[in-house]
Amino acid sequence: MVRSLLIRGMLVGFVAGLLVFGFAKIFGEPQVDRAIAFETAMDDAKMKADAAKGIHDRPEPELVSRPMQASFGLLTGVMVYATAFGGLFALVFAFANGRATKLGPRAVSALLALTGFVAFYMVPNLKYPANPPSVGHPDTITIRTELYFAMMALSIAAMAVAAVLRKRLAPKLGVWEAAIISGAVYIVAVMVVAAILPPINEVPSDFPAVVLWHFRVDSAAMQIIMWAVLGLGFGALTERSFIAKGLYRPRLTPALVWR
Amino acid sequence: MSDKAIGSDVVSAPIPVREILPWIIFGALMLLAIYFVGAEEGATSLIKGMYVHEWVHDSRHLLGFPCH
Numbered sequence: 096m097v098r099s100l101l102i103r104g105m106l107v108g109f110v111a112g113l114l115v116f117g118f119a120k121i122f123g124e125p126q127v128d129r130a131i132a133f134e135t136a137m138d139d140a141k142m143k144a145d146a147a148k149g150i151h152d153r154p155e156p157e158l159v160s161r162p163m164q165a166s167f168g169l170l171t172g173v174m175v176y177a178t179a180f181g182g183l184f185a186l187v188f189a190f191a192n193g194r195a196t197k198l199g200p201r202a203v204s205a206l207l208a209l210t211g212f213v214a215f216y217m218v219p220n221l222k223y224p225a226n227p228p229s230v231g232h233p234d235t236i237t238i239r240t241e242l243y244f245a246m247m248a249l250s251i252a253a254m255a256v257a258a259v260l261r262k263r264l265a266p267k268l269g270v271w272e273a274a275i276i277s278g279a280v281y282i283v284a285v286m287v288v289a290a291i292l293p294p295i296n297e298v299p300s301d302f303p304a305v306v307l308w309h310f311r312v313d314s315a316a317m318q319i320i321m322w323a324v325l326g327l328g329f330g331a332l333t334e335r336s337f338i339a340k341g342l343y344r345p346r347l348t349p350a351l352v353w354r
Numbered sequence: 355m356s357d358k359a360i361g362s363d364v365v366s367a368p369i370p371v372r373e374i375l376p377w378i379i380f381g382a383l384m385l386l387a388i389y390f391v392g393a394e395e396g397a398t399s400l401i402k403g404m405y406v407h408e409w410v411h412d413s414r415h416l417l418g419f420p421c422h
């Protein structure tokens with residue numbers, strides 16, 4: 096059972112990855128290129144200024160060419176990421192289905208993807224937004240990575256606590272009240288965390304604002320595509336399989352649901 | 355025969371935790387894969403050099419991870 100869910104999750108993640116790659120290639124890459132053009136212009140200016148002072152900087156060696164990074168490199172990263180998230184999603188679904196709520200597999204899958212998007216990406220990125228190349232000092236990469244992962248871990252932990260709280264409160268307060276209260280608890284918890292963690296702002300003062308805006312919108316859109324395909328695709332396939340195996344019987348018979 | 359069955363949904367019984375636990379190892383593998391895309395050869399490094407970082411560079415930026 097868990098095995099088939101895991102395989103399905105990874106397959107749906109793989110398909111999601113292909114769509115995310117297509118979007119990133121068409122919409123995200125032009126922003127990356129613009130950011131790198133800005134970076135190159137900055138580096139050239141610095142090199143010229145240093146050369147005038149008699150200092151000769153050596154340009155950074157290029158291990159992977161830009162066309163390679165923007166095609167197969169991007170494809171590899173996105174596919175590994177989406178397939179891995181598909182697998183993780185399936186394992187969390189295996190635990191949550193029939194436990195977290197009494198909803199059917201499709202609804203559980205859709206809600207799980209929504210909370211996953213909020214906890215893994217949306218909230219951590221509201222505190223530490225995605226940045227294109229040339230935004231961020233190489234010297235601060237360690238602290239920036241630690242803070243980002245800390246924000247993500249605490250957001251996920253708060254979401255898990257909120258899910259348990261919702262289930263505990265539901266019999267006493269009703270499902271809507273329980274969901275609203277536990278949702279509010281999650282929001283307050285991540286606001287406290289975000290207020291405590293230090294801010295990071297390393298955007299160069301003359302970096303084009305439009306490029307930054309488009310880059311961040313495209314980054315968010317990639318995540319929305321991935322989580323939507325995971326939640327809706329995995330849910331649809333799993334519900335159909337559960338009905339076929341007699342593991343789940345919806346209020347409406349399959350003939351009506353799948354008409 | 356009516357198409358509509360009156361009554362509540364019959365929810366599948368939860369999968370026993372002991373059945374899920376052995377698969378946690380795959381969850382750890384998934385996290386390792388995400389780590390390689392998101393942070394390897396950046397803040398920390400399991401493999402020497404910068405090749406992995408350079409190869410997944412664009413996806414690292416676009417997926418929201420901190421980079422250079």
Ligand SMILES: [Zn+2]
Pocket residue numbers: 228411415421422
């Ligand atoms: Zn970078």
